[in-house]
Amino acid sequence: NAGVTQTPKFQVLKTGQSMTLQCAQDMNHEYMSWYRQDPGMGLRLIHYSVGAGITDQGEVPNGYNVSRSTTEDFPLRLLSAAPSQTSVYFCASKRRRNTGELFFGEGSRLTVL
Amino acid sequence: EDKVVQSPLSLVVHEGDTVTLNCSYEVTNFRSLLWYKQEKKAPTFLFMLTSSGIEKKSGRLSSILDKKELFSILNITATQTGDSAVYLCAVEVGGGSQGNLIFGKGTKLSVKP
Numbered sequence: 001n002a003g004v005t006q007t008p009k010f011q012v013l014k015t016g017q018s019m020t021l022q023c024a025q026d027m028n029h030e031y032m033s034w035y036r037q038d039p040g041m042g043l044r045l046i047h048y049s050v051g052a053g054i055t056d057q058g059e060v061p062n063g064y065n066v067s068r069s070t071t072e073d074f075p076l077r078l079l080s081a082a083p084s085q086t087s088v089y090f091c092a093s094k095r096r097r098n099t100g101e102l103f104f105g106e107g108s109r110l111t112v113l
Numbered sequence: 114e115d116k117v118v119q120s121p122l123s124l125v126v127h128e129g130d131t132v133t134l135n136c137s138y139e140v141t142n143f144r145s146l147l148w149y150k151q152e153k154k155a156p157t158f159l160f161m162l163t164s165s166g167i168e169k170k171s172g173r174l175s176s177i178l179d180k181k182e183l184f185s186i187l188n189i190t191a192t193q194t195g196d197s198a199v200y201l202c203a204v205e206v207g208g209g210s211q212g213n214l215i216f217g218k219g220t221k222l223s224v225k226p
Contacts, residue, residue, distance in 0.1 A: 096212075101158050
């Protein structure tokens with residue numbers, strides 16, 4: 001069972017470069033989300049989606065874009081990377097928006113120089 | 114502003130000790146409270162609590178919710194070195210952000226042999 005798959009696991013970028021973190025789930029979950037985790041800050045919600053074609057902002061959306069063209073995929077785009085975006089990014093999904101338990105991917109460690 | 118506060122932020126114990134981790138919350142629309150364990154990578158699900166006073170138990174771990182006083186505790190008895198991890202508390206909220214999880218900063222537990 002693949003669950004939630006994130007790629008790449010590690011990435012180094014230069015300031016101003018753009019990139020996309022990929023996220024795919026094979027559990028037919030309606031709800032998908034992206035979090036970033038920084039030391040001492042816990043997990044903070046960037047963007048989320050409650051179904052294909054529907055996305056919304058979380059707590060820290062600036063500098064990030066998302067789209068949800070299919071149920072399975074929820075990519076996170078960094079338009080112009082900044083050192084403040086150095087973090088570990090987690091994609092997570094759950095069956096529906098009101099079903100509590102989130103299933104997490106393994107994380108993507110991003111460093112912006 | 115919705116918030117989840119965990120205490121202590123870090124804790125060092127010896128094998129065999131019993132520990133209690135705390136989670137308090139202030140949210141506008143409470144739906145459920147969840148506990149996760151995070152070792153090297155992705156958080157893994159432990160418990161979801163929705164009703165006050167009903168203990169959830171899994172092996173040496175147990176948790177209970179008090180919706181009147183707005184807190185939850187996670188107990189670990191007879192700790193083992195394998196319990197060393199960051200324990201995350203999250204609250205699922207309703208209303209406009211329905212279904213989103215707000216995380217605390219976590220409690221880092223270190224169990225010494």
